[in-house]
Amino acid sequence: MPDALSLSHVSKSFGGVCALRDVSFAVQTAEVHALVGENGAGKSTLINIVAGAVQADAGDLRVRGDAVVNPSPATMRSLGIAVIHQHPSLFPHVSVAENIALGWEARRPAALINHAERRRRAKDVLERIGARIEPETDAGHLSFAQQQLVEIARTLASDASIILFDEPTAGLGVDDAQRLFDLIRMLKQQHAAIVYISHRLEELPAIADRISVLRDGLLVATRAMNELSSDAIVSLMVGRDYAEQSVRSGKAGALADLSVVSNSSTPVTTAQAANAPGPPSAEGPRPAAPLLELKSLTCSASGVRDVSLSMRAGEVLGIAGLVGSGRTELARTITGHDRADMGELLIDGRPRTLRSPLDAAALGIGYLPEDRRRDAVIGEMTVSENVNAATMSGPGRAPSLLGLSVQDRESAAATAAIKRFDVRPPSAAALVSSLSGGNQQKVAIAQRAAARPRILILDEPTQGVDVAAKAEIHRIIREMAASGAGVLMISSDLGEVLSMSDRVGVMRGGRVVAILDRAEATPEHVMSLAVGGVA
Ligand SMILES: Nc1ncnc2c1ncn2[C@@H]1O[C@H](COP(=O)(O)OP(=O)(O)OP(=O)(O)O)[C@@H](O)[C@H]1O
Ligand SMILES: [Mg+2]
Structure with missing residues (x-):
């Protein structure tokens, strides 16, 4: 039987940059084929060629054995190929139901389309992936991660038989990721061919059958998934022994950090101990005001409800929660993108009103939004x-x-x-x-x-970055906290939240339902709070 999809000797350059060199790659029916590589290795370029969005300079593209002569997005779609892009590409002013309909209506005569059916199918497929999203909502109103889920739903609705996922879990929590894996397994049982790109190497053994590694545009290995340990994969990605690489690139510290992240604890700041300020007493000195304090902060428009918390200078305050729990909305309120309509925001103990992002910046609040392309660069x-x-x-x-x-x-x-x-x-x-x-x-x-902001609000700071860059970003966050900044870090990567944070706030339904000290913040405890289990 021919491969479901195959590329032979494909090359692609952009100006002077060679993104793919003589790459041969194939995925079979009923196979999940993982594709990994460092940032810039050429993964998305390969996907874009298969999607018909980018034309290869040389090489051959085949679907079920037949050469595709003129690959355009429409041709590739008609051959049953669907791509879930690294960056969601929904129509923002159109409802979720209509966005999803674009996935399947392309194959039907227009006369058969009606609004009720669109809605029903959208609801159906959203339920299948467990996404709590209203089909009538405009896609532009959704968070980045929710848009990713809609993009996945759209692909499922299209009944494609060759599906390429470009980092679908980058902004998803464990919960949503698990549901996605179940779906991928189901698609595989239904004989789909799947290409799966991710920087989360630890998730691959559970879903992938084979793995291919790209390095600087070259395909350096294709193996059975169970043949390679994750160290071996990283070594193939970076092109030499991983430990050796850290020394050679002068990044011993950064990479040594990786073990700090996974094994030991960061020093507990005094901030933690002094976190319950209480009323000033006549005897003792008055504790310094927190760097940032929120008192019943509410933004009705975005669904942030009654949030109270405080963050000290030198502290990393992690924020965990499921997609849609209000984490990004909270960040937008603290940074003046959405206006609070109740409650207070204090900096150094002084109440402040933020009318715009400029107000926040003038007060020393820095912000890294989750939607990189729209807002961050x-x-x-x-x-x-x-x-x-x-x-x-x-x-x-x-x-x-x-x-x-x-x-x-x-x-x-x-x-x-x-x-x-x-x-x-x-x-x-x-x-x-x-x-x-x-x-x-x-x-x-x-x-x-x-x-160098005094208060830094980070929303998914390491999404989409490879292992070495992630360690470097963690280092920067620690350095900034050590030099006296307060860092509020939202992340769907629970391991990252738990290893980086002095304290962890858990959000659900627009509220901060708990703030845990490091010692209390076990994965089980955080997850049960996030989904609404016992406190
Ligand atoms: N439109 C473009 N113009 C110029 N250079 C490009 C363009 N698209 C990609 N490149 C370059 O091609 C190389 C491969 O990029 P690609 O996006 O395929 O990497 P990737 O493996 O998907 O990385 P990441 O993990 O960061 O998403 C990079 O060096 C990138 O800068
Ligand atoms: Mg990419």
């Missing part, structure tokens, strides 16, 4: 311009520090960021839109770090 600007965006004309900026011109300093900052995060290609003049997803995320983080 500016694709039409260069890496250097993005890294320096927040500091470009700030008041703290001496005009001729050490005799360096503004341009010199900007390019020095960009070069340092590129080196620190290993941004590829290492060019300060590259447009950010030309970088791979993970490399864009590195630039977004570098910019927030360069701005």
Whole structure:
């Protein structure tokens, strides 16, 4: 039987950058084939070629054995190929039901389409993936992760037989990810051919049959999944022994951090001990006010309800919760994107009103939004311009520090960021839109770090980045906290929340239902609070 999908000797360059070199790759019917590689290795490019969105410079593309001569998005769709892109691509001003309908109506005569059926099918397929999303909602009103779920629903509704997932779990929690894996297993039983891209290597053994590794555009290995340990996979990805790599790239510290993250605890800050301020007593000194305090903060429009919490200087406060629990909405309220209509926000004990993101920035609040492309980086600007965006004309900026011109300093900052995060290609003049997803995320983080905010709100800071970049981002977060900033970190990666946070707030239904000390914050406890189990 021919492979469901095969690429032979495919190459693709963008300008001077070679994204794929002579790649041969195939996926069979009833197979889940994992595709991994560092940020910028060429994974999304391969997917885009199969989707018909990018034309290969050379090579051969076959579906069920037949050569596809002129691959366009429409042709590839008609051959039963569906792609779940790294970045959701829904129509924002159109309802969820209509977005999902686009997945299956393409194959039907228009006369048979009606609104009720669209709604029913959307509801159906959303239920199948366990997404709590109203079909009538405009897609543009959904969070990033919810959009990802709708994108998955749309693909399922299309009855495609060859499905390519580009990091579908990057913004999903354990719960949603598990449901997705169940679905993938079911699709496989129904003889679908599946390509699955992820940086979460630990999830692969549970779903993948084979794995292929891309390195710098070359396909360096295709093996049975159970033949490779995750260390072996990482070594193939980076091209040499993993431990050796950390020494050679001068990143011993960053990579050593990985073990810190998984095994030991970060030092407990004094902030934790002093967290219950209580009324000032006549005898003792009055405890310093928290850096950030929320008292019954409510934003009715976005569903943030009655949130009270405090964060001290030097503290990492993690926020866990399911997709749709209100985490992103809380971040948007604290950063002036949505206006609170009740409750208080205090900085250093002083009540503040945030009318806009500018107000928040002026008060030293930095923000990394989860939707990278829409808000976190500016694709039409260069890496250097993005890294320096927040500091470009700030008041703290001496005009001729050490005799360096503004341009010199900007390019020095960009070069340092590129080196620190290993941004590829290492060019300060590259447009950010030309970088791979993970490399864009590195630039977004570098910019927030360069701005040195006192309060930093991070929404999914490590989504889509590879193992080494993740360690580097964790290091930056710790450094910023150690230098006195307060970091509020939202993440769907529960391991990340538990290992990085001094305390963990758990959200459900727009509320913070608990704030746990590090010692109490076990995965089981956090999950049961997040889904509404025992407190
Ligand atoms: N439109 C484009 N213009 C210029 N360069 C591009 C373009 N698209 C991709 N590239 C380059 O091709 C290379 C491969 O990118 P690709 O997006 O395929 O990586 P990836 O493996 O998906 O990485 P990530 O894990 O970060 O998503 C990168 O060096 C990227 O900068
Ligand atoms: Mg990609």
